Amino acid sequence: MTNHMYKLNSFALALLFSLGLVACGGGGGGGTTTPSGSVLPEVPVSIPASTYLAGSAELGGWNVLQRARVLCGFGALTQNTQLDAAALSHARYLNSISLASGTSILSHYETVTTDPYYTGYYPWDRTTYWGYGNQVAEIIEATSWTYSSGYTSPLQQRGADSMLTLLNTVYHLIGGMYDGADVGFGADLQTVARGVYWHEEYRFGSLNGYQNSARRIKLGAGNLATYPCQGSTGIPTVFVPANESPNPFPAMTSTSQTVGPPIYLKVDAGQVLNVTSSSITQGGVRVPTTVLTNANDPNLDSYGQPYIRTNEAFVVPTSALNPSSTYQVSLSGTINGAPFTRSFAMSTGQ
Structure with a gap:
């Protein structure tokens, strides 16, 4: 389930995946050679510093988005704690109402005003609540996992995978490369027992914005x-x-x-x-x-x-x-x- 909306120059997108009873995965590095061809070596990129905790989903998302933007010329972003707070609160809101209702929910709207994490209906309402302003783009992703044998995935890798998923789209990719120079990340993971299974609700979000023209990234006339x-x-x-x-x-x-x-x-x-x-x-x-x-x-x-x-x-x-x-x-x-x-x-x- 996904949705997408715009408000003037502001917009928001969401992506939701549900995964089955038992999950497993693997990985691999760059620079290897396979029968289908040679893979490029990874280009070193200077990623700006952040205060996201080591091992966190926020850090995983930050690294993937910053690398993509810096490498490809869309401009590096600056961490903004007000946008962090708005993104984290919304992730917690979505998990809270999902677990309370028993139905996995992903939305840019907050409608349950009695929920402890409710801060505003639209994304721009929530960023204003946290003191930032209303010129923002929101992209969010979720997974709903049910498994039988204690499977888990490191949060930093989940955050990296979430951002890579959001960048491998059409309308979400526009949001990832938005003009704002400020960014905030928020992720929340909740796990509950359901009979012999474990059930996880995971929400990941990024808010990108600018409050004035000086914080709006420009490529320059004629630049692509x-x-x-x-x-x-x-x-x-x-x-x-x-x-x-x-x-x-x-x-x-x-x-x-x-x-x-x-x-x-x-x-x-x-x-x-x-x-x-x-x-x-x-x-x-x-x-x-x-x-x-x-x-x-x-x-x-x-x-x-x-x-x-x-x-x-x-x-x-x-x-x-x-x-x-x-x-x-x-x-x-x-x-x-x-x-x-x-x-x-x-x-x-x-």
């Missing part, structure tokens, strides 16, 4: 940023459109229908971005792509406007990519009528 970008590694091989709401590919209603990881292109608001050609290749094999823009965005916000603005576009592989492989991406088009080209290599995860 993309995510993924040159040197991006561990990119997921698939994206499930049905898991995002609104669904960027409405005809794909089943979770068995997948595409490849969306590639986001952005210039500053007020400029017009036009993509005229795109290609993604691996080992000489070209992957078909489709382009989502303001002109063909299948979804409209509450003001009747496309979610994808005229300064944004997405190039989406129409099939899943191979794991542990490096892909060459070539893009061209215009920015306010002036031509641009961009080529880079990115690697998928396992």
Whole structure:
């Protein structure tokens, strides 16, 4: 279940997954070679310091988002404790009402005013409550786990996985690369016994914002940023459109229908971005792509406007990519009528 909403220049997105009775997982590092190709080595990136606790989901999310933004030119963020407080309170609110009702809930709205974590209906109400202001973007993700044998996953890894999931979307990715220079993270995990099983409710959220023009990140006239970008590694091989709401590919209603990881292109608001050609290749094999823009965005916000603005576009592989492989991406088009080209290599995860 997912949802998405805008308020003027503010917006919020959510993503929810439910997992089955027994969960297990594995991992792998970069720089390995597989039959499907060679993986790029990880590029060193200087991540700003934060006060998030070692081992916390907040730190995991912070590291993934900061690395993506710094590497790809969207700009580093500054931790804001007021946004931290708003994000954490909302995560606790969602878990509180989920456990009280017995139904897993993920929403940007807070409606149970008697709940101890209630601080406001909209995300901007809650950030105002905590003293920040109302120019914010919220992205949130959740998992509802039921398992039989004490399975758990380190919180820092959960936070990292949550942010990577949010960045492997269309509308959520816009939120992750929002213009605000301030950011806050909040995560909450609650576990209860249900008969012979354990049940976990996990909520993770990020709030990005700015209070004045000085805290709004600008790329500069004629400058383009993309995510993924040159040197991006561990990119997921698939994206499930049905898991995002609104669904960027409405005809794909089943979770068995997948595409490849969306590639986001952005210039500053007020400029017009036009993509005229795109290609993604691996080992000489070209992957078909489709382009989502303001002109063909299948979804409209509450003001009747496309979610994808005229300064944004997405190039989406129409099939899943191979794991542990490096892909060459070539893009061209215009920015306010002036031509641009961009080529880079990115690697998928396992």
